[in-house]
Amino acid sequence: MQRATEFGYDSKIEGDVVVTRLDAALNWFRKNSLWPMPMGLACCAIELMATGASRFDISRFGAEVMRFSPRQSDVMIVAGTVTYKMALAVKRIYDQMTEPKWVIAMGACASTGGMYRSYAVLQGIDRLLPVDVYVAGCPPRPEALLDALLKLQAKVAKEPAWATLKRGA
Amino acid sequence: MTPPELARRLQTQFGALLTAPVVFRGEVTLRLTAAERVAEVCAFAKQTLGFDFLLDISSIDNYGEEPRWTVVYELYGLGHRGHLRLTTDVSEAASELPTVTAVWATANWHEREVYDLMGIRFRGHPDPRRILMWEGYPYFPLRKDFPLAGKTTELPEVAFTAPAPLEGGPFVTTPGAAHTTEREPRARTTAR
Numbered sequence: 001m002q003r004a005t006e007f008g009y010d011s012k013i014e015g016d017v018v019v020t021r022l023d024a025a026l027n028w029f030r031k032n033s034l035w036p037m038p039m040g041l042a043c044c045a046i047e048l049m050a051t052g053a054s055r056f057d058i059s060r061f062g063a064e065v066m067r068f069s070p071r072q073s074d075v076m077i078v079a080g081t082v083t084y085k086m087a088l089a090v091k092r093i094y095d096q097m098t099e100p101k102w103v104i105a106m107g108a109c110a111s112t113g114g115m116y117r118s119y120a121v122l123q124g125i126d127r128l129l130p131v132d133v134y135v136a137g138c139p140p141r142p143e144a145l146l147d148a149l150l151k152l153q154a155k156v157a158k159e160p161a162w163a164t165l166k167r168g169a
Numbered sequence: 170m171t172p173p174e175l176a177r178r179l180q181t182q183f184g185a186l187l188t189a190p191v192v193f194r195g196e197v198t199l200r201l202t203a204a205e206r207v208a209e210v211c212a213f214a215k216q217t218l219g220f221d222f223l224l225d226i227s228s229i230d231n232y233g234e235e236p237r238w239t240v241v242y243e244l245y246g247l248g249h250r251g252h253l254r255l256t257t258d259v260s261e262a263a264s265e266l267p268t269v270t271a272v273w274a275t276a277n278w279h280e281r282e283v284y285d286l287m288g289i290r291f292r293g294h295p296d297p298r299r300i301l302m303w304e305g306y307p308y309f310p311l312r313k314d315f316p317l318a319g320k321t322t323e324l325p326e327v328a329f330t331a332p333a334p335l336e337g338g339p340f341v342t343t344p345g346a347a348h349t350t351e352r353e354p355r356a357r358t359t360a361r
Binding site: 084118120123 | 301302303310315316317318319320326327328329330331332333334335
């Protein structure tokens with residue numbers, strides 16, 4: 001009577017197993033469903049909307065689920081002029097986002113204050129938040145934002161996701 | 170009635186309070202010599218002369234001159250389609266004049282904006298708060314002695330400000346320069 005259980009090689013599942021690193025798998029999940037927090041503050045938000053609409057279709061890259069709750073979003077797209085009056089509200093929304101989280105500074109104003117060298121405008125959102133990708137343009141073309149998203153995906157793919165999770169636990 | 174006729178009518182009513190109407194490119198301007206009477210003049214202009222629409226209130230900083238402020242009222246009549254400009258001077262020591270919110274309700278926000286950016290107060294205003302900057306911001310940024318770059322302020326939990334890096338800017342272009350980077354530099358250093 002044979003009572004040994006078979007471990008190891010199993011001819012029935014041959015070809016159905018993929019071996020990978022945990023980091024690679026986690027990052028793959030993350031980078032292909034980055035849910036944006038659309039922080040639309042000025043005209044860049046119009047281009048952000050165009051990026052989300054059918055012509056440019058951000059869902060080709062898995063980022064079409066615009067979340068208006070910071071608790072459900074992964075990447076904040078700061079699209080537009082950040083005034084000092086708005087600055088701490090943007091910071092507060094960023095603080096409410098759950099880890100892991102990323103920031104795209106879309107356009108000249110969000111990146112550097114743009115043409116507003118003025119008493120009323122924050123000279124770049126990077127003075128308050130850690131920005132991952134900057135997008136040039138005033139406003140940037142939707143293709144430029146899509147390129148920024150691809151750059152962010154490349155960055156997410158390289159992160160030590162498992163080590164960060166273990167440290168957090 | 171045409172705007173010049175309406176202006177003369179207003180002057181007949183108030184006499185020495187108003188200077189003679191000045192017509193420039195079809196626009197009629199009247200100067201009111203006593204800012205304290207502005208609400209009275211405006212009430213007459215609205216009720217009797219049909220200026221039922223206040224287009225705008227703006228203010229001028231005559232920095233270095235006295236009186237320092239000029240407040241400008243842009244009047245319009247939707248019935249006769251006539252436009253009239255009413256200006257009045259306010260000294261820096263006073264920096265205050267009566268509100269016209271009782272005449273035109275829309276003056277509420279215009280006067281709040283003038284107060285917010287120029288620091289001229291409107292006596293009797295129903296809601297004399299800032300409208301663009303936040304409550305607690307200590308400056309009036311459109312005054313001529315306020316730097317374009319702004320000043321450092323800190324109001325915890327509300328807002329902060331810091332001077333912008335102007336470096337000879339804000340918009341520094343050199344027409345005719347060979348390269349784009351020379352023609353339209355990001356900023357020009359003052360040392361050059």
